[in-house]
Amino acid sequence: MPAIDTESAPDTAFRPSAAWVFRSFPRIISFGFGSGLIRPAPGTWGTLLGWLLWVLLIARLPDSYIAATLLAGFALGCWTCQRVGREMGRADDGGMVWDEVIAFWLVLWLTPDSFVAQLLAFAVFRFFDIVKPPPISFFDRHFKNGFGVMWDDIVAAAYSLLVIAILVRLEVFP
Numbered sequence: 232m233p234a235i236d237t238e239s240a241p242d243t244a245f246r247p248s249a250a251w252v253f254r255s256f257p258r259i260i261s262f263g264f265g266s267g268l269i270r271p272a273p274g275t276w277g278t279l280l281g282w283l284l285w286v287l288l289i290a291r292l293p294d295s296y297i298a299a300t301l302l303a304g305f306a307l308g309c310w311t312c313q314r315v316g317r318e319m320g321r322a323d324d325g326g327m328v329w330d331e332v333i334a335f336w337l338v339l340w341l342t343p344d345s346f347v348a349q350l351l352a353f354a355v356f357r358f359f360d361i362v363k364p365p366p367i368s369f370f371d372r373h374f375k376n377g378f379g380v381m382w383d384d385i386v387a388a389a390y391s392l393l394v395i396a397i398l399v400r401l402e403v404f405p
Contacts, residue, residue, distance in 0.1 A: 245319060247326060257311035258318075260329055267326035275357055277328020281335035282353060289336060290344070297340050304333040305381055313377025322375040331360065334384035338391050348395070348404045355394050359387040 252262045259265075266280040267273045289300060308329040316322045335356055342352040363371055363383070367390070370383040398404065 247319070247324075252326075257314045260307060260311040261315040261327040263328040263332055267328040273326050273328055274331050274360060277331035278335050278353060278357060278360075280328070281332035282339065282349065284332065285336055285339045290339070294340075297336075301333060301337055301340070304329075304336070305385070308333055308381045309377040311377070312380040316377065316380065323371070323380045327380060330381045330384040333381065334360075334388040337385065337388045338395070341392050342395050343399065343404045345404060351398070352391060352395055356387060356391040359390040360384060363387070364390070 247258075247262070247268065249265060249268055252258045252265060252268060262268060263277040263280045266276045269276040289297060292300065312323070312327050312329060315327060316324065335353070338352050338356050339349060342348050359367065367383050367386045370379060370386060373379070374382055
């Protein structure tokens with residue numbers, strides 16, 4: 232296993248720079264190709280990146296490929312976020328947004344394929360990711376590793392999908 236770059240002494244005041252992020256593959260992934268560096272609201276920027284990547288790369292894939300992509304992306308996120316969190320000395324830095332990307336892909340996969348539905352799904356997902364109602368808040372507080380970084384957003388995605396399913400059932404979408 233290669234040595235972890237601790238050149239920038241991580242502490243509570245450490246704010247990663249683009250140069251730091253783009254120096255290693257796990258950082259690039261965890262920080263959503265740099266979208267996690269955008270302030271304010273890096274999680275929102277990461278979710279927007281997820282939406283863009285969905286439209287450009289993922290949405291046209293067969294369902295079996297999407298499922299495989301989600302599983303691989305989740306596993307990759309567990310590894311990269313664990314590693315980068317350890318480097319930073321913070322298990323879940325706000326700039327690590329790969330969890331938003333993968334969780335929002337799950338939401339988009341099961342959301343009606345219209346701009347209005349996807350926009351609403353975006354708003355609903357951001358709401359649950361920010362507010363963190365139970366058990367999301369439990370997982371966020373107690374799972375302090377790469378899996379925990381990824382898992383609380385998957386639960387936020389599940390909440391979002393429940394709301395979307397209700398709206399579909401109520402025939403809100405055209």
